[in-house]
Amino acid sequence: MKYPAVENFVAGKYIKGSGGSLDVNSPIDGSKISEVTLSNYSDLDKAVSAARTAFESWSATPIKERTQVLFRYRALLEKNMKELSELVSEENGKTLSEAQAEVEKSMELTEFACSMPQIASGEILEVSKGVECRVERYPVGVVASIAPFNFPNMVPNWTIPNALVLGNTMILKPSELVPLSANRLAELLKEAGLPDGVFNVVHGAKETVEAICDHPGIDTVSFVGSTKIAKLVYIRASSNLKRVLTLGGAKNHLLVFPDAHVEMTASNVAASMSGCAGQRCMAAASMIAVGSVDHIIDELCKEAIKIIPGVNLGSVISKAAKERIEGYITEAEKEGAKVLVDGRNSVVKGKENGFYVGPTVIDNVRPEMRIAKEEVFGPVIVIIRTDNVDEALKIQHSSHYGNASSVFTQSGGIARYVSEKASAGMIGVNIGVPVPREPFSFGGWNESRFGVGDITGKSSIEFWTKLKKITTKWNPESKVNWMS
Numbered sequence: 117m118k119y120p121a122v123e124n125f126v127a128g129k130y131i132k133g134s135g136g137s138l139d140v141n142s143p144i145d146g147s148k149i150s151e152v153t154l155s156n157y158s159d160l161d162k163a164v165s166a167a168r169t170a171f172e173s174w175s176a177t178p179i180k181e182r183t184q185v186l187f188r189y190r191a192l193l194e195k196n197m198k199e200l201s202e203l204v205s206e207e208n209g210k211t212l213s214e215a216q217a218e219v220e221k222s223m224e225l226t227e228f229a230c231s232m233p234q235i236a237s238g239e240i241l242e243v244s245k246g247v248e249c250r251v252e253r254y255p256v257g258v259v260a261s262i263a264p265f266n267f268p269n270m271v272p273n274w275t276i277p278n279a280l281v282l283g284n285t286m287i288l289k290p291s292e293l294v295p296l297s298a299n300r301l302a303e304l305l306k307e308a309g310l311p312d313g314v315f316n317v318v319h320g321a322k323e324t325v326e327a328i329c330d331h332p333g334i335d336t337v338s339f340v341g342s343t344k345i346a347k348l349v350y351i352r353a354s355s356n357l358k359r360v361l362t363l364g365g366a367k368n369h370l371l372v373f374p375d376a377h378v379e380m381t382a383s384n385v386a387a388s389m390s391g392c393a394g395q396r397c398m399a400a401a402s403m404i405a406v407g408s409v410d411h412i413i414d415e416l417c418k419e420a421i422k423i424i425p426g427v428n429l430g431s432v433i434s435k436a437a438k439e440r441i442e443g444y445i446t447e448a449e450k451e452g453a454k455v456l457v458d459g460r461n462s463v464v465k466g467k468e469n470g471f472y473v474g475p476t477v478i479d480n481v482r483p484e485m486r487i488a489k490e491e492v493f494g495p496v497i498v499i500i501r502t503d504n505v506d507e508a509l510k511i512q513h514s515s516h517y518g519n520a521s522s523v524f525t526q527s528g529g530i531a532r533y534v535s536e537k538a539s540a541g542m543i544g545v546n547i548g549v550p551v552p553r554e555p556f557s558f559g560g561w562n563e564s565r566f567g568v569g570d571i572t573g574k575s576s577i578e579f580w581t582k583l584k585k586i587t588t589k590w591n592p593e594s595k596v597n598w599m600s
């Protein structure tokens with residue numbers, strides 16, 4: 117085992133959970149690199165006690181002082197970039213450059229948190245002569261953040277810097293498939309001067325998540341993962357009267373028009389569908405070809421074959437994921453779809469036990485096929501052909517997801533029409549992965565997100581704080597006394 121067993125990080129120390137352990141395998145070559153402890157309610161309870169105790173002094177620390185810890189954390193992310201990126205790549209399977217981009221994004225998220233003293237201050241107004249209303253922000257309390265496997269470093273950092281700088285204390289529950297990065301983040305936060313107990317990591321799977329939803333000592337739950345579990349967590353945690361925001365899965369449609377810039381469109385679509393081996397909630401899943409776009413599809417296939425497993429394409433997360441993805445392709449082919457570029461049965465020399473799927477482009481897919489409707493979560497794009505923009509939008513609307521959608525065209529009118537009519541929270545115009553950068557916030561619509569507001573950026577400030585409204589009358593000299 118390359119790494120020691122992964123334990124919970126509670127009040128600044130490592131402790132073992134009491135629910136047994138799971139092997140952690142690198143999807144790059146299938147080898148066991150560590151094992152992770154699993155936690156039950158009583159293990160979680162220890163973290164909640166630590167976070168509750170730490171909340172008293174952390175929430176009372178001025179925001180400018182809290183921000184100083186985050187400045188140092190950002191510097192440590194940069195200093196340890198190489199090691200953090202290698203860890204992400206090893207436990208998740210993505211390429212080293214994709215892993216590095218993830219850590220860079222974590223730095224950007226932290227930079228945004230460092231601007232909180234400037235943008236999250238309260239408000240004050242003299243509402244009538246001698247009477248002042250002021251609004252102050254308070255942290256919500258102990259918050260939990262539950263993360264998926266696909267971004268072991270970045271998704272935890274969607275929540276950590278903002279929640280902490282705004283005065284909350286946190287329990288992170290990473291995916292049991294990629295538990296190593298989370299503990300390194302905990303160590304770096306400690307090194308940055310974060311007091312013990314402010315940030316804790318509890319490892320586990322279903323039982324641990326259910327304990328988080330039920331524990332009365334947790335005020336707020338955020339979740340990022342599949343729609344199936346996002347719904348369960350939303351219902352269970354909110355039925356326990358917690359503030360909840362859960363982000364779910366995706367099926368992103370790219371609408372491609374004949375006038376689109378050929379090379380730019382082809383390379384953007386190829387990169388969107390294959391980046392992080394297609395395991396991104398922002399990945400292109402369906403290309404809706406509006407009219408005659410064969411010239412763009414030809415170019416897309418040329419781009420796709422330049423994407424080589426083990427070189428510029430990482431592995432998918434597990435054997436089960438590889439089998440699921442290849443199963444979708446085979447089923448579509450049986451139903452009459454045409455596989456233009458086939459990524460099934462990919463083997464990387466020297467990494468024969470790794471879980472690789474090559475880039476796959478499938479034409480003549482019909483909207484009612486399973487591969488057109490469900491989240492495949494692999495480096496696969498389906499092409500659905502249609503004649504006009506309204507038909508294309510109808511297909512986009514038929515999805516119960518609504519994370520992102522993009523339009524590729526040189527026409528401003530079409531771009532604006534699609535941006536307005538597409539039912540998704542994030543829209544790209546000639547961009548395949550339309551992730552909003554800070555200070556703008558990240559979040560989808562429909563069954564890609566449950567709850568109010570977004571998880572990052574300015575919108576998240578409302579989620580991590582509660583408002584206190586103070587009305588004050590000081591000066592009897594003004595001789596206005598209508599407000600008793």
Ligand code: NAD
Nearest residue numbers: 263264265290291321322325341342345363364365366397
């Ligand atoms: P997942 O839903 O299987 O797991 C997410 C978390 O839930 C993990 O921490 C896991 O331990 C826990 N979990 C799993 N099964 C559970 C159960 N039965 N009860 C309670 N908790 C459970 O998701 P994943 O496979 O880790 O991640 C991939 C999914 O995440 C994809 O659907 C992807 O689209 C989605 N995702 C969405 C976004 C977004 O912003 N909308 C971002 C990243 C990933």
